[in-house]
Amino acid sequence: MATGEISTSGTQTPPQLPHHKVKIKKDGQRACNEKNEKGKFCGGHLKRWFYATDVIEQACGDAEKAWGKNAEVYRCEHCKTLYLPNPGEAVLNVAGQGRISVFGLTLPPKEEKKS
Numbered sequence: 448m449a450t451g452e453i454s455t456s457g458t459q460t461p462p463q464l465p466h467h468k469v470k471i472k473k474d475g476q477r478a479c480n481e482k483n484e485k486g487k488f489c490g491g492h493l494k495r496w497f498y499a500t501d502v503i504e505q506a507c508g509d510a511e512k513a514w515g516k517n518a519e520v521y522r523c524e525h526c527k528t529l530y531l532p533n534p535g536e537a538v539l540n541v542a543g544q545g546r547i548s549v550f551g552l553t554l555p556p557k558e559e560k561k562s
C-alpha cells in the first residue's frame with residue numbers, strides 16, 4: 448500500500464469547512480500567504496476572528512460546528528481565508544503545569560511529596 452501523503456513540512460492542511468478555506472498559521476505568521484489566481488501572495492493581515500459574534504458566520508455556522516464556540520481562529524482581512532494556530536504553539540500556552548510528560552508515556556514520579 449502506498450501512502451499518498453503530502454509531506455511538505457510545515458504545510459499541513461487542516462480539515463476544510465464547507466464554506467471556508469482553512470489553513471494552519473505558522474509560528475509568528477501575521478500575513479496571509481495564500482496565493483491569488485495570478486500567483487501573488489495575498490499578504491492580508493491575519494486578525495483574530497471571533498466567529499461567535501460574527502453575524503454572517505452565525506448564519507453559516509460552519510466554524511462553530513467544527514471548533515466549538517471559542518476556538519482561536521484567525522482570518523485574513525483580505526481574502527477571508529481562515530487560519531488555525533499551529534498546534535506546536537498551543538503547547539507553549541499550557542499554564543499552571545510544571546512539566547509536560549512525554550506523550551504516550553506514563554512517567555514515574557521522581558519526587559516524593561514533601562509535607
Ligand SMILES: [Zn+2]
Pocket residue numbers: 479480481489490491523524525526527528
Ligand atoms: Zn489572504
